Amino acid sequence: MRLVCQLFARPALLLLCCLLPANMALTHYEYYTDGGIQSGLSDDQPNFTLNGKNISLYSGAIHFFRVHPQYWRDRLRKLRAAGLxxxxxxxxxxxxxxxVGLFDFGDGGTEFEEFLDIVRFIQMAKEEDLFVIVRPGPYICAEWEFGGLPSWLLRYPDMKIRTSDVQFVKLVENYYVKLLALLAPLQFTKGGPIIAFQIENEYGNTDNKVDPVDTKYLETIKNIMITNGINELFFTSDTPSNGFTGTIPGVLATANFQDGAKNELTLLKNFQPNKPLMVMEYWSGWFDHWTNQHQTRTVTSFTNALEEIIKLNSSFNLYMFHGGTNWGLLNGANIGKGIDNAGYSPDTTSYDYDAPLSENGDYTEKYHKLKELVSKHSNIKFQQPEEPALVKRVAYPSINVIPHQLSLGDLIAQNDVSPIESPKLMSMENLNINNNSGQSYGYIVYRKTNVTIASNSTLKIEGRICDSIMVLINGELVSPILEESSDLNNFGYWNLKDSTLNLGANEYKSITLDLVVENWGRNNYGLLDQFNQKKGLWQGDVLINNEVLTNFQIIPLQFKKEWVQKLTNWKDAKLKVGPTLYKATLNIDEVKDTYIDTRNWKKGIIIVNGFKLARYARVGPQQCAYLPAPILKKGDNEILIFEHFTPGKVINFATDPVFETL
Structure with missing residues (x-):
C-alpha cells in the first residue's frame, strides 16, 4: 500500500491521507483536476498551489525544436519516468x-516545418501526465542563433530590439498574435497543460549599470500576452546575485544559477518574502564552444546542489534535462562588449549540455541520481511509467567519398539566387532576398572579377570578419587552413581586426577573387548593444595594396533543402584543397541512430537527405555529429559534406560521441 498525503492550502481543510494500492496511484491530472478546475498555478502564498492544492514543481527543460519530433514522446516519457x-x-x-510575413507552426512549409508543431508537443506532454511551462520570448537566449530572434530584425537600422521601441513592439505583437492564439486554449484553466508563462528572458542581464533597464518593455510584453488571452501565472527569471532589475511588480521573480543555492534563494526570498521559491534554471551541466574543452559537471556537484535547492523548499526546473541538438546551423554564440565581433565564441552543434538525458537520449548517472532524489523528497506517489527502452544505435560501415563533387564555382553557377551587383560590401542581413528578409544562415561570397594582382600583394580586410573567411583566386584557396585552435588568432577569423594576407609571389592578371564568409552563429546573450551583430563583411573596406575594391557580385550560399536536392552536374575529380561539396551514398537495410565521425575532415557542414545536420571542425571539441534514425531511410541516403579545406577519403560512423580539442 502507498500512503498518499496532501496538505491543502485552504485553511478549512485538514491533512488528507488516503491509502491506495500501488497500481491505483493517481495521475497528476486526476489529482489536480479532481472536482473540476477552479484556478491555475498560484503564487499568492509561500508555496505554490495548483487548483487549490499544494504542489512542488519538479521540472525539466526539453526544447521541442532541438529534438526530432519522432522522439518527442520518448524524451517526455523519460522525463516523467524520472519522477518530474x-x-x-x-x-x-x-x-x-x-x-517577414511567413509563419510556421508545423504547417508553414519551411525547412523546419516538422519540428515546429508546438501544439502537438504540448498536447503530448499532457498525454504523458506532465504540466508545461512555456517561455515564449520573444528573446530566449538558449545558446540558440541570435537568442531566437529572427535575423531580419537587423534590417531596421534605428530599431532597438528588446526594448519598448515602437517598431520592435509592433513586430513582437504581430508574432504573438499568431503564437498565443495557439497557446491560449492549452492553458491549465482551460483544460490544457500550460501552468505558467515567462515574460521575456533574463532581462536583468541587459543592465549595463548606466542606462536604466527598460521595465516598460516587460510591462508591454505582459499586456500583449494578456490581450491575447493568456491568464496563467507570469514570471521572470534572472540570477538573484546579479540584482532584480529585470523584474516588474506583480510578477513572480525566479532564479537562474548552478551553485550557491542558499545565497541565491535567500536573496530571492528577501526580495519577495511571501512568494514561493522557484529556480527556473538550475544548470545541470554546461554547453560547448568550438576550440574550448568539452564541458562537464560531476554527478556529485549536480546532486548536492539540487538537494540543497529542494531542502530550501524551492521548486526547480533543470536546465537542461535533455539538451538535444542545434540543427540547421542554428547554434548561438557569445561575444564581448560591443558589436565588432571582439571576444566572439560560437557554440557547437551538439547541445548535449552534460544533462541527465544525453543528446542521443541515453540515461546518464545524473538521470538515475535525479530519479532517486525526486523519489526521496516526493510526498505524494503518483503513477509513474517505467523507463522507456534506449533507442538503439549502430556504427554503419564506412563509405568511400565518391569523387562526385561541386566546386565553389559550380555551386555559384547553380545558385538559387542571382548574384547581387553592389558597389560596396553588404552584410548578409541587408541583401534584398527571401521576401526582403535578407540572408539568415550559411555563407556569403563577395566576388570581384577582372582583378590584376601584383607579386607579393597584400589583401587587407578592415574591421573584423563576421565570422571566418576563405580567399580564392581563380577558384584556388590562398588563405590558411584551420589546423588547430591557435589558428583563430591568424588571418581568416574573428579574433583579428584589420587583418592582412600576403597573396604570394605570383602575379595575376584579370582573375576572379572570391571572398567566402561563413556565419558561425549570431550572439545570443548579453547587453542590448551586443545584439546588433551582422554577418559577412560590413565593418570596413577590402583593399589590395591599400587600394579599395569596389563593385562586387554578392552571392548568398544558403544551402536550402530544396536547392540542395536539385543540384546536378556532379563531377568526377580528384579530391582537392579548398571549399568543395562532396557527395556520398549510404545504403542501409535497417534504419537506426548513429553518429558521423568527422575526425578525418577539417571544417565544414554535413547535409543528410537535404537536412542540414551539423557543423564540424577538427579543432573540436565535438568530433562526431549525432544522426537520428528518422532523418535516414531504408535504401540510399545522400550525404553531402561541404568541406572548406582538405576532405577525408571516407565517411566513418560511430555509436557514441567523441570529444577532443586540438
Missing part, C-alpha cells in the same frame, strides 16, 4: 517566423 511533473520549453521566434 513538469516540462519546460522555449519557443524560437526565428524558426516560427523565418521571413
Amino acid at each position: 511533473n513538469t516540462v519546460e520549453t522555449y519557443v524560437p521566434w526565428n524558426l516560427h517566423q523565418p521571413e
Whole structure:
C-alpha cells in the first residue's frame, strides 16, 4: 500500500491521507483536476498551489525544436519516468517566423516545418501526465542563433530590439498574435497543460549599470500576452546575485544559477518574502564552444546542489534535462562588449549540455541520481511509467567519398539566387532576398572579377570578419587552413581586426577573387548593444595594396533543402584543397541512430537527405555529429559534406560521441 498525503492550502481543510494500492496511484491530472478546475498555478502564498492544492514543481527543460519530433514522446516519457511533473520549453521566434510575413507552426512549409508543431508537443506532454511551462520570448537566449530572434530584425537600422521601441513592439505583437492564439486554449484553466508563462528572458542581464533597464518593455510584453488571452501565472527569471532589475511588480521573480543555492534563494526570498521559491534554471551541466574543452559537471556537484535547492523548499526546473541538438546551423554564440565581433565564441552543434538525458537520449548517472532524489523528497506517489527502452544505435560501415563533387564555382553557377551587383560590401542581413528578409544562415561570397594582382600583394580586410573567411583566386584557396585552435588568432577569423594576407609571389592578371564568409552563429546573450551583430563583411573596406575594391557580385550560399536536392552536374575529380561539396551514398537495410565521425575532415557542414545536420571542425571539441534514425531511410541516403579545406577519403560512423580539442 502507498500512503498518499496532501496538505491543502485552504485553511478549512485538514491533512488528507488516503491509502491506495500501488497500481491505483493517481495521475497528476486526476489529482489536480479532481472536482473540476477552479484556478491555475498560484503564487499568492509561500508555496505554490495548483487548483487549490499544494504542489512542488519538479521540472525539466526539453526544447521541442532541438529534438526530432519522432522522439518527442520518448524524451517526455523519460522525463516523467524520472519522477518530474513538469516540462519546460522555449519557443524560437526565428524558426516560427523565418521571413517577414511567413509563419510556421508545423504547417508553414519551411525547412523546419516538422519540428515546429508546438501544439502537438504540448498536447503530448499532457498525454504523458506532465504540466508545461512555456517561455515564449520573444528573446530566449538558449545558446540558440541570435537568442531566437529572427535575423531580419537587423534590417531596421534605428530599431532597438528588446526594448519598448515602437517598431520592435509592433513586430513582437504581430508574432504573438499568431503564437498565443495557439497557446491560449492549452492553458491549465482551460483544460490544457500550460501552468505558467515567462515574460521575456533574463532581462536583468541587459543592465549595463548606466542606462536604466527598460521595465516598460516587460510591462508591454505582459499586456500583449494578456490581450491575447493568456491568464496563467507570469514570471521572470534572472540570477538573484546579479540584482532584480529585470523584474516588474506583480510578477513572480525566479532564479537562474548552478551553485550557491542558499545565497541565491535567500536573496530571492528577501526580495519577495511571501512568494514561493522557484529556480527556473538550475544548470545541470554546461554547453560547448568550438576550440574550448568539452564541458562537464560531476554527478556529485549536480546532486548536492539540487538537494540543497529542494531542502530550501524551492521548486526547480533543470536546465537542461535533455539538451538535444542545434540543427540547421542554428547554434548561438557569445561575444564581448560591443558589436565588432571582439571576444566572439560560437557554440557547437551538439547541445548535449552534460544533462541527465544525453543528446542521443541515453540515461546518464545524473538521470538515475535525479530519479532517486525526486523519489526521496516526493510526498505524494503518483503513477509513474517505467523507463522507456534506449533507442538503439549502430556504427554503419564506412563509405568511400565518391569523387562526385561541386566546386565553389559550380555551386555559384547553380545558385538559387542571382548574384547581387553592389558597389560596396553588404552584410548578409541587408541583401534584398527571401521576401526582403535578407540572408539568415550559411555563407556569403563577395566576388570581384577582372582583378590584376601584383607579386607579393597584400589583401587587407578592415574591421573584423563576421565570422571566418576563405580567399580564392581563380577558384584556388590562398588563405590558411584551420589546423588547430591557435589558428583563430591568424588571418581568416574573428579574433583579428584589420587583418592582412600576403597573396604570394605570383602575379595575376584579370582573375576572379572570391571572398567566402561563413556565419558561425549570431550572439545570443548579453547587453542590448551586443545584439546588433551582422554577418559577412560590413565593418570596413577590402583593399589590395591599400587600394579599395569596389563593385562586387554578392552571392548568398544558403544551402536550402530544396536547392540542395536539385543540384546536378556532379563531377568526377580528384579530391582537392579548398571549399568543395562532396557527395556520398549510404545504403542501409535497417534504419537506426548513429553518429558521423568527422575526425578525418577539417571544417565544414554535413547535409543528410537535404537536412542540414551539423557543423564540424577538427579543432573540436565535438568530433562526431549525432544522426537520428528518422532523418535516414531504408535504401540510399545522400550525404553531402561541404568541406572548406582538405576532405577525408571516407565517411566513418560511430555509436557514441567523441570529444577532443586540438
